[in-house]
Amino acid sequence: MEYFVQQLINGLTLGSIYGLIAIGYTMVYGIIGMINFAHGDIFMIGSFIALTVFLILTSVLGFTFLPLVLLLALVVAMLFTSAWGWTVERLAYRPLRGSFRLAPLITAIGMSIVLQNFVQVTQGARVKPLPPQIQGGITLMEGSTANGAIVVQLSYMQIIIIVTTVVLMTAFTLLITRTSLGRAQRACEQDRKMAALLGVNVDRTISLTFVMGAALAAVAGMMFLLLYGVIDFYIGFLAGVKAFTAAVLGGIGSLPGAMLGGLLIGLIEVFWSGYFSVEYKDVAAFSILAIVLIFLPSGLLGKPEVEKV
Amino acid sequence: MSVAAMDKNGNGNTFAASLKDAAMAAFLAAVLGFFFLALRTDIVPGGLAITTRWGLWFTAIAIVFGVRLLLNLFVFKTDRPVTGMLSGAGAGLGARVPGLGKWLGRALFLFALVLPFFFTSFFPGQQRQFIDLAILIMTYIMLGWGLNIVVGLAGLLDLGYVAFYAVGAYSFALLSTHFEFIGFWSALPLAGLLAAFWGVILGFPVLRLRGDYLAIVTLAFGEIIRVVLLNWYDFTGGPNGISGIPKPTFFGLEFTRGEGGFADFFGLEFSTIHRFIYLYYIIFILAIITNIVTMRLRRLPIGRAWEALREDEIACRSLGINTTNTKLTAFAIGAMFGGFAGSFFATRQGFISPESFSFLESAIILAIVVLGGLGSQIGVVIASVVMIGGIELLRNIGFLGQIFGDGFDPTQYRMLIFGLAMVLIMVWKPRGIVSTREPSVALKKKNKIGSDMVAQGEGH
Numbered sequence: 001m002e003y004f005v006q007q008l009i010n011g012l013t014l015g016s017i018y019g020l021i022a023i024g025y026t027m028v029y030g031i032i033g034m035i036n037f038a039h040g041d042i043f044m045i046g047s048f049i050a051l052t053v054f055l056i057l058t059s060v061l062g063f064t065f066l067p068l069v070l071l072l073a074l075v076v077a078m079l080f081t082s083a084w085g086w087t088v089e090r091l092a093y094r095p096l097r098g099s100f101r102l103a104p105l106i107t108a109i110g111m112s113i114v115l116q117n118f119v120q121v122t123q124g125a126r127v128k129p130l131p132p133q134i135q136g137g138i139t140l141m142e143g144s145t146a147n148g149a150i151v152v153q154l155s156y157m158q159i160i161i162i163v164t165t166v167v168l169m170t171a172f173t174l175l176i177t178r179t180s181l182g183r184a185q186r187a188c189e190q191d192r193k194m195a196a197l198l199g200v201n202v203d204r205t206i207s208l209t210f211v212m213g214a215a216l217a218a219v220a221g222m223m224f225l226l227l228y229g230v231i232d233f234y235i236g237f238l239a240g241v242k243a244f245t246a247a248v249l250g251g252i253g254s255l256p257g258a259m260l261g262g263l264l265i266g267l268i269e270v271f272w273s274g275y276f277s278v279e280y281k282d283v284a285a286f287s288i289l290a291i292v293l294i295f296l297p298s299g300l301l302g303k304p305e306v307e308k309v
Numbered sequence: 310m311s312v313a314a315m316d317k318n319g320n321g322n323t324f325a326a327s328l329k330d331a332a333m334a335a336f337l338a339a340v341l342g343f344f345f346l347a348l349r350t351d352i353v354p355g356g357l358a359i360t361t362r363w364g365l366w367f368t369a370i371a372i373v374f375g376v377r378l379l380l381n382l383f384v385f386k387t388d389r390p391v392t393g394m395l396s397g398a399g400a401g402l403g404a405r406v407p408g409l410g411k412w413l414g415r416a417l418f419l420f421a422l423v424l425p426f427f428f429t430s431f432f433p434g435q436q437r438q439f440i441d442l443a444i445l446i447m448t449y450i451m452l453g454w455g456l457n458i459v460v461g462l463a464g465l466l467d468l469g470y471v472a473f474y475a476v477g478a479y480s481f482a483l484l485s486t487h488f489e490f491i492g493f494w495s496a497l498p499l500a501g502l503l504a505a506f507w508g509v510i511l512g513f514p515v516l517r518l519r520g521d522y523l524a525i526v527t528l529a530f531g532e533i534i535r536v537v538l539l540n541w542y543d544f545t546g547g548p549n550g551i552s553g554i555p556k557p558t559f560f561g562l563e564f565t566r567g568e569g570g571f572a573d574f575f576g577l578e579f580s581t582i583h584r585f586i587y588l589y590y591i592i593f594i595l596a597i598i599t600n601i602v603t604m605r606l607r608r609l610p611i612g613r614a615w616e617a618l619r620e621d622e623i624a625c626r627s628l629g630i631n632t633t634n635t636k637l638t639a640f641a642i643g644a645m646f647g648g649f650a651g652s653f654f655a656t657r658q659g660f661i662s663p664e665s666f667s668f669l670e671s672a673i674i675l676a677i678v679v680l681g682g683l684g685s686q687i688g689v690v691i692a693s694v695v696m697i698g699g700i701e702l703l704r705n706i707g708f709l710g711q712i713f714g715d716g717f718d719p720t721q722y723r724m725l726i727f728g729l730a731m732v733l734i735m736v737w738k739p740r741g742i743v744s745t746r747e748p749s750v751a752l753k754k755k756n757k758i759g760s761d762m763v764a765q766g767e768g769h
Contacts (some may be wrong), residue, residue: 035521049344055359056348083340095736101520102466103739106679109672110731117725122345128357237668241528248525279540286529293522294514 002143002150007274008267013158013227015266016165020220021243022250022258023172024085024213030189030253031209032097037108038088039217040240041115044233045084046218047225048119050077051128066133070226077222078215085214086207088115094203112236119233127232130225134160161223168219169259172212176255185209189253238282242269245289251302260300264288327381335374342369410743414687421447421593425586440585444592444657446697448650451596453677453689455646458603460675461684462612463639464619466524469531470674472511473504473644475538475666477651480504482551482661483544493557493656497649504648505641512640516633531671538663550662554655559587592653599646600686606642615639669724673697676731682741691742700727 021043028036053073057063063072092107137155144150176182184205187195196202224239225231246265250257265285272284292299347366350357420427421443428439452474459467480500484491491499515526538545545551556564562571564584571587572579606612614635618625626632655661677696681688700723734742 029521033521035525051357052344052348052350052359055350055357059356060359080340080344083337087337087341092732092736096739099739102679102683103735105466105521105524106676107732107735109676110728110735113669113672113724113728114732117722117728119345121721121725123349124351126352128350129352131356241532244525245529248522280536283533283536286533289529290514290526293518293526297518297522 002141002152003274005141006152007270009152009154009158011267011270012263013161013266014270015263016161017220017223017227018239018243018246018265019259019262020165020168020216021239022246022262023255024217025244026247026250026252026255026258027209027213029247031185031206032093034093034101034104035108035244036213037105037240038111038115039213040236040243041112042081042085042088042214042236043217043221043224043239044119044231044236045115046077046081046214046221047231047235048123049080050074050218050222050225051130051231053077054130074219074222077218081218081221082211082214085210085217089207089210116233116236123233125233127230129230132229133226157227161227164219164223168216172216173255181205181208242285245285248299249289249292251299253303254299254301257299257301324382327378330381331374331378334377335370338373339366339370342366410687417690425589429582436582437585440582440589442698442701444585444589445701446693447589447592447596448654449674449677449693449697450690451592451599451650452647452674453681453693454596454599454603454686455643455650456674456678457684457686457689458606458646459639459643460678462607462619463615463636465636465639466520467527467643468524468671468675469527469529470643470647471666471668471671472531472534473508473647474651474654474670475534476504476507477501477648478655478661478666479538479545479551480648481652482554482655485555486551486553492555493652497652500652501645501648504651505645508641508644509637512637516636528668528671531668535663535666538666548662550660552660554659554661556584556659557587557591557656588657595649595653603686611635611638680731680734680741682743685741685743688741688743696727696730699730
């Protein structure tokens with residue numbers, strides 16, 4: 001029981017990170033119908049920027065107040081990663097708008113290769129370790145098993161990740177449902193041509209979608225850095241594929257779906273590692289994706305696609 | 310934003326506008342590059358340390374400014390862009406010279422036929438290197454043609470093609486290392502069959518999916534196969550892979566020195582290059598078989614059904630085409646050729662490990678097919694030569710080291726340049742390098758059709 005609760009907490013934490021990345025996929029897919037393959041690498045870029053800012057603040061400028069450092073690192077990472085997201089869209093996707101479906105997918109894969117190798121060349125291929133910054137936690141339960149005592153701990157890091165995710169999700173939902181930008185976005189999602197006719201600046205809306213997705217990916221990147229304490233140029237691929245899996249699982253195009261899918265993928269992965277085998281956790285996540293798509297092609301919360309002749 | 314302003318404001322103010330735009334681009338480059346070019350984190354004893362590289366950062370900003378300014382002045386913001394001539398010539402070439410594709414194909418075929426002897430007689434010093442490169446390019450051509458059946462003809466977007474390549478390679482490696490009597494030639498059809506079998510197994514559940522969903526599930530399957538290969542120690546050797554895979558023999562003759570070898574039998578002087586020439590001809594013949602089979606299949610009812618399926622699935626179904634079988638045959642035949650190429654890869658390398666079958670490999674093969682022009686056979690050849698050959702040539706460029714100093718290693722930029730080339734070619738020619746199609750069936754006269762008339766990879 002204690003083991004189960006502990007795994008549940010870990011799964012929710014990991015799932016929050018996947019959910020934040022998945023939002024970027026689902027928004028872009030909803031608005032222009034393409035898989036933004038480079039999004040996982042934007043997440044990686046975000047974690048690298050967060051790491052560098054963190055190091056500048058602590059070792060160069062000598063800041064010691066940790067919450068301020070983390071907040072500053074988060075804000076700077078979000079800003080600079082947004083610039084990356086905007087540039088990727090501008091260079092690789094916008095020239096191909098209105099072209100056939102495969103073209104932006106190929107440039108997206110190309111961009112993913114470019115970003116990975118750019119970071120590898122400029123920052124080196126070796127992993128970057130960061131010692132754990134936030135330690136300690138709250139003990140929820142204590143019990144004993146055959147193998148000794150087991151303690152269910154909710155670490156402060158996990159609290160921060162889950163609370164940040166909830167706050168960001170609330171803010172984001174408000175942004176989409178209450179602001180004019182959100183309205184423009186939803187209009188573009190439904191019918192881009194009609195939205196343009198009614199005076200919505202479609203290009204700007206799409207750009208802003210990429211910017212928002214990148215900012216959320218930067219948050220996820222920083223959390224990943226703090227949670228695992230080690231990053232390299234290749235983390236974006238697997239995280240990206242899993243987040244996309246999450247987006248599809250939840251029903252692509254649906255924001256609550258992305259979050260739900262992210263949590264489910266996180267839970268599946270953690271429970272599979274905890275109860276079956278660590279090696280095959282990716283197989284479990286991908287198999288779930290295949291099974292869900294075969295039996296429920298529009299995902300858990302997605303709208304079924306209507307086929308018109 | 311003004312960087313986005315690509316519109317032509319050709320009222321005398323172009324220079325100022327170009328300058329402003331270039332400044333914006335330079336500013337963007339400064340923002341993007343700050344954390345990656347100007348600063349670098351490195352592991353030092355006791356944690357991470359930051360080093361600064363302002364020179365690199367400023368150089369990068371200056372380069373972006375200069376390139377953007379030149380592009381603005383001569384391409385984006387002028388009434389007569391210099392590239393206009395270029396792209397006009399490229400687009401019109403196929404139309405103006407009738408049968409160009411056919412003649413180019415024949416010329417390339419003849420060149421490929423004599424290629425090993427061309428290199429042995431003209432570049433005796435580097436023959437091994439060139440023939441090795443030719444083998445590599447030929448492997449990608451074959452993979453590209455195999456994937457072209459699935460993506461180009463049947464319109465099913467497959468991001469996990471490398472799975473079948475892996476199945477072929479591992480089938481041959483395992484069969485030949487476990488059973489003495491199985492050599493390359495007896496394992497080849499088995500590997501192809503096993504790959505086709507896996508094509509059906511993986512294809513069957515995903516047939517209901519469309520477009521991007523299909524793409525992501527095939528990607529997932531590719532990853533699953535890789536993870537299984539990586540973790541199933543007892544069977545596949547895990548990350549250590551399988552080594553000691555036998556080399557192919559020429560009707561039982563091995564390419565070894567001394568008694569009973571290939572050179573001895575034919576009375577030739579022994580040379581290691583013989584084996585490379587032989588390997589080249591194996592992959593050449595396999596690739597040509599792939600091409601011929603594809604071209605023939607296109608004219609058969611099944612091939613027409615593939616293309617019809619790509620254009621409109623609903624119409625297909627209402628005409629009584631069994632879409633399930635049609636899709637499965639495309640998957641299986643594409644997978645079979647992937648399996649053949651995989652066996653060849655295993656025998657050429659003599660060693661395989663899951664590392665060779667990552668998603669990147671699938672992406673490269675798909676990029677070759679799409680960049681060449683989906684469904685175009687000659688396009689795959691051109692794209693393979695340009696992408697794979699161009700990238701491999703980077704290894705051999707010595708003069709760059711003299712420009713950038715001795716520590717400069719061009720090979721680490723290979724994939725960076727590969728990715729950039731993918732993006733640039735796609736933006737320049739979204740329909741691929743060869744953007745006209747030969748219709749499969751025609752009444753009396755074959756007119757070229759523009760590829761924008763063809764549904765491509767929509768994955769119905």
